[in-house]
Amino acid sequence: MLPSPIRQFSHLGIVPSKQIFYQLDTAALVEQALRNQEATLTATGALNMQTGKFTGRSPKDRFIVMDQHTAHTVDWGAINQSMDVAIFNKIHQRVAAFISDSDIYARDCQAIADPQYAQHVFVVSTKACQDLFAKNMFIESETITSHPVDWNILVASDLQLEDHLDLGLAHEHCIALDLTRKLILIVGTGYTGEIKKSIFSVLNYILPLKGILSMHCSANVGQDGDTALFFGLSGTGKTTLSNDPERYLIGDDEHGWARDSIFNIEGGCYAKTIGLNPHAEPVIHEAIRFGALLENVTYHPHTRTVDYTDTSLTENTRVSYPLEHVRTYSNSNRAAIPKNIFFLSADAFGVLPPISKLTVEQALYYFINGYTSKVAGTEMGISSPSSTFSACFGAAFMPLHPMHYAELLRTKLAENPDTNVWLVNTGWIAGPYGVGRRIKLSITREIIKAALRGTLGEEGYQQHPIFGLSFPNNCPNIPSKLLDPQALWENTEAYDAMARKLKDLFEENYTKYNTAVAALPLLNSPQAIKTTV
Known part of the structure; x- marks a missing residue:
């Protein structure tokens, strides 16, 4: 276990009182998740966790702090709901206190594969599975820690804001983004997709200011170096069609288009697994092995074999895994x-x-x-x-x-x-x-x-x-x-x-x-x- 970034915790208002697990490797995180009874082990060696009542994102509970910098740039409305900075500060204090009184999992990682635009992301959570998700989905980098932290993500999935009405919130949970202080709070929801989508949201704010088109798309490249992008909403086949055994996968979901190249924003894939078939989607099926993290799937009776047809928990069953699990992937995470x-x-x-x-x-x-x-x-x-x-x-x-x-x-x-x-x-x-x-x-x-x-x-x-x-x-x-x-x-x-x-x-x-x-x-x-x- 590496030394913990105590100084970074103090900047976030966190005063650790229990164990700190910093930059754990995959095997240690799997061991922790099983020991904490956060997940079970499937027949292929992947973990399977349940995210509770939240099996998808909560878009109506996502807020952005309105301040002098964002007031005239953010497209405010039903999607980008505003939050007063004073309310954000109160929630931040609750989150910091909750994390301080819990075992802490912390990770330094990177978003954006292109070093010219790379962002240092510091993720703090209270569950091994959430840390494994961050490890799978962001880019592992030995050099990023030499740069200041660009974005902090605090995940307190078990914290409920019981006085939410006094805070002006409709529910006891929320996702709050402070684009100026570069701080993200994820409160009361165990759906791990909120972690990656929050970073994507903030990058959709800053990258266009640099002339970079940030894109919700997958990408692959052929043996001749020809790049293809795939845009599509849920259920259209974006992940399935981009995972082509004859081409190299650059990334599954989020990319940037700079002047002379496109780059992956992530280091992993977050694929839907409902109805997953090894014949129709062999690349995804083979990637679900040790280190992968399944969400809300069930098993065939009396086995640890996953039943991908069962929608009893949700139709939004998911799996996260690092790009290295894809047998044909582009290890540069960039292309023409x-x-x-x-x-x-x-x-x-x-x-x-x-x-x-x-x-x-x-x-x-x-x-x-x-x-x-x-x-x-x-x-x-x-x-x-x-x-x-x-x-x-x-x-x-x-x-x-x-x-x-x-x-x-x-x-x-x-x-x-x-x-x-x-x-x-x-x-x-x-x-x-x-x-x-x-x-x-x-x-x-x-x-x-x-x-x-x-x-x-x-x-x-x-x-x-x-x-x-x-x-x-x-x-x-x-x-x-x-x-x-x-x-x-x-x-x-x-x-x-x-x-x-x-x-x-x-x-x-x-x-x-x-x-x-x-x-x-x-x-x-x-x-x-x-x-x-």
């Missing part, structure tokens, strides 16, 4: 400017083509809309396909106005005109949900492979009559009829009506963001995004 960008949308209306090639203006339009859809049965009250829009495919983590990120994307595409942008429908074809069928993963893989190889649309493209999208006439190994969404419907009039319905939903959502960005304070001489696509 992307040659191909894929926007993944699971269209339950069944009207979008399986793949379309986008112009720059279309790319900005679909980026700012960030579309996928929910289907009947996923939530109470949904009886038909329900459109879901999340600006930039990650609105929940964007402190700035979405147009900042869209304008940065415009700049990147203008600087790199050879970059192709594609819209991929990983959802339904031949009819809407309940009538049509979901496009097979194997077909989507073949289509993306063709796009990566440059063999897609060698017989030309045709234009969608309603969306104006250009989709290919051919794809190797795929029947041409599968590429034309209208041709797969039995009733073309019904198809047109459904397509117009979805197009209207796009336009309605877009009006929220179609703002004259010249009024936004962080952009210099910006060009407003056009509404015609």
